[in-house]
Amino acid sequence: MKNLLYGAIEAGGTKFICAVADAQGHTFASTRIATTSPQETLAACVDFFNSQQNDESVYAGIGIAAFGPLDLHRGSSTYGHILATPKPQWSHTDLVAPFGVFGCPVNIDTDVNAAALAEALHGAGRGCDVVVYITVGTGIGGGVSIKGQTLHGAMHPEMGHIGVRRHPQDRDFAGTCPFHGDCLEGLACGPAIVARYGVSLDELPDKHAAFEVVSHYLGQLAATVILLLSPERLIFGGGVMSNPRMLDYVRCKAAQQLNGYVVGVDGALLPALDAVIVSPGLGLQSGIAGALALAKDTAGK
Numbered sequence: 001m002k003n004l005l006y007g008a009i010e011a012g013g014t015k016f017i018c019a020v021a022d023a024q025g026h027t028f029a030s031t032r033i034a035t036t037s038p039q040e041t042l043a044a045c046v047d048f049f050n051s052q053q054n055d056e057s058v059y060a061g062i063g064i065a066a067f068g069p070l071d072l073h074r075g076s077s078t079y080g081h082i083l084a085t086p087k088p089q090w091s092h093t094d095l096v097a098p099f100g101v102f103g104c105p106v107n108i109d110t111d112v113n114a115a116a117l118a119e120a121l122h123g124a125g126r127g128c129d130v131v132v133y134i135t136v137g138t139g140i141g142g143g144v145s146i147k148g149q150t151l152h153g154a155m156h157p158e159m160g161h162i163g164v165r166r167h168p169q170d171r172d173f174a175g176t177c178p179f180h181g182d183c184l185e186g187l188a189c190g191p192a193i194v195a196r197y198g199v200s201l202d203e204l205p206d207k208h209a210a211f212e213v214v215s216h217y218l219g220q221l222a223a224t225v226i227l228l229l230s231p232e233r234l235i236f237g238g239g240v241m242s243n244p245r246m247l248d249y250v251r252c253k254a255a256q257q258l259n260g261y262v263v264g265v266d267g268a269l270l271p272a273l274d275a276v277i278v279s280p281g282l283g284l285q286s287g288i289a290g291a292l293a294l295a296k297d298t299a300g301k
């Protein structure tokens, strides 16, 4: 009997991270591949997976955690395709078909759904039924894991594009979202911060108004998600949230938005909100760990 391998891909706008794990879940090889054209990038991923198997091993499953939006309807003629995306060349790319050469099931989900799943299985959401993972970086996205299953419906959550109330000191900025202008992503993603202030949060002094303004918007997302989905863990990752001041700002703003409904604002109940709104337990590994969880979750699919 051959040794079983699991292939994992975290497909991002600037790089694809590939990893291979054995049946025990031990990752023994990984690489990063620059995101160039779909043909070039996907061929490099296939080459890497090929290089990691031999006569004694075979892939049992491949998991892909990808930027979206994606068609995740199994049975659809465009299952695993990227839908219209602002990323040049990548709209309508079939992310699954190139991996058909390995003859194993291929499981694809959004990067944030996969990260929510990984955090629920192995990270900050262990033991929780409802785990939401938000990333705030080049864009803003959110994924949901409910009892070990990621949330799909008509498509998948796209919570970065919700409408938000303006901060009083931020009435004039038009926003950067190509679809909506001043949706949450258009006002609070990394490029929106640079467009407004000229630099990233890390380059601004501690008390700069940017922290107040950006967290005003992210706090609205946090409060909305708490009201909509009642997560036991609401995990904030991504480059903007890697600033050490941001998590406390977002907790504080979420508490103000909720204004004593569900959780209090008088300080006594804030520890409860501190336990809900947290950083990723897996650090920067949530995405690739999620892809590996998807690879192992292919049985019967």
Ligand code: ZN
Pocket: 160, 161, 177, 178, 179, 180, 181, 183, 184, 185, 186
């Ligand atoms: Zn938008």
